[in-house]
Amino acid sequence: MIMLKQIENIVKEKTKSVKSIAHGFGHLKRTAMGARWFVVRVNGSKKEQDLAYIAGLIHDLYRPLTEKIDHTESSVKDARNLLLELNVDRDVINMVLELIKVHRKPSEKSIFKQSVYLADKIFEQMGAYVTFRVCAYVGECKDYLNVPPMEVIKRYFEMRINRISKSDFPKKLSGLVNYQWKWLMEYASALNKEEKWAICIAKTAYENGRTHKLSLENMIKNFKPKSKKGIEYKKEALDYINGKKFNRFELLIP
Ligand SMILES: [Fe+2]
Numbered sequence: 001m002i003m004l005k006q007i008e009n010i011v012k013e014k015t016k017s018v019k020s021i022a023h024g025f026g027h028l029k030r031t032a033m034g035a036r037w038f039v040v041r042v043n044g045s046k047k048e049q050d051l052a053y054i055a056g057l058i059h060d061l062y063r064p065l066t067e068k069i070d071h072t073e074s075s076v077k078d079a080r081n082l083l084l085e086l087n088v089d090r091d092v093i094n095m096v097l098e099l100i101k102v103h104r105k106p107s108e109k110s111i112f113k114q115s116v117y118l119a120d121k122i123f124e125q126m127g128a129y130v131t132f133r134v135c136a137y138v139g140e141c142k143d144y145l146n147v148p149p150m151e152v153i154k155r156y157f158e159m160r161i162n163r164i165s166k167s168d169f170p171k172k173l174s175g176l177v178n179y180q181w182k183w184l185m186e187y188a189s190a191l192n193k194e195e196k197w198a199i200c201i202a203k204t205a206y207e208n209g210r211t212h213k214l215s216l217e218n219m220i221k222n223f224k225p226k227s228k229k230g231i232e233y234k235k236e237a238l239d240y241i242n243g244k245k246f247n248r249f250e251l252l253i254p
Pocket residue numbers: 059060071103104
């Protein structure tokens with residue numbers, strides 16, 4: 001018996017004082033839901049669905065505000081300790097940790113084993129929502145405190161686009177990846193062209209990343225777009241956050 005609700009409540013409590021708003025409870029819960037969604041799409045068993053959900057919930061328990069430390073090992077350690085404290089069965093712990101271990105890198109593994117990686121990358125690091133998330137993260141990340149914001153945001157998007165290769169993902173997900181990727185590319189290009197709507201998202205999200213005035217989700221809800229593109233990005237991001245995109249995503253997978 002896996003205690004999903006109990007784990008979720010503990011994670012919620014633990015993340016109340018989280019250092020990074022880009023990696024708060026919202027990120028963990030959505031990664032959990034996304035990971036489970038991928039497992040359901042390939043007809044994974046109920047146990048696999050639960051394992052993916054748990055792994056998503058605890059995949060970033062340790063997430064320092066810097067890119068200079070690889071958080072994979074420490075996240076695995078924190079996740080192991082949490083599951084041991086709850087007396088979760090050894091085989092369950094091992095399987096959950098396996099999903100967390102590979103959550104940052106592409107692999108040839110099954111959709112189930114890649115589920116946290118896929119949810120983290122395709123849903124949380126692409127799509128309209130990521131424009132807000134990245135700019136907030138740059139604002140809060142210690143590495144960029146003394147660099148001009150717009151410069152570093154542009155560089156960060158370039159780096160993100162270069163780092164993720166569409167061919168890293170299973171072929172059958174290419175429709176979904178293309179859909180999510182399109183937002184990322186359009187936004188990065190608009191930023192490079194200094195388009196007002198893109199700068200408006202960047203400044204609002206960056207500022208909130210700096211001050212932590214609102215959660216990432218509330219910042220997007222309160223965002224006041226002044227253009228058609230801004231309205232489109234806000235709507236798409238909110239629909240994703242509110243779980244309304246999954247019907248559309250389903251249609252993108254054969
Ligand atoms: Fe992570």
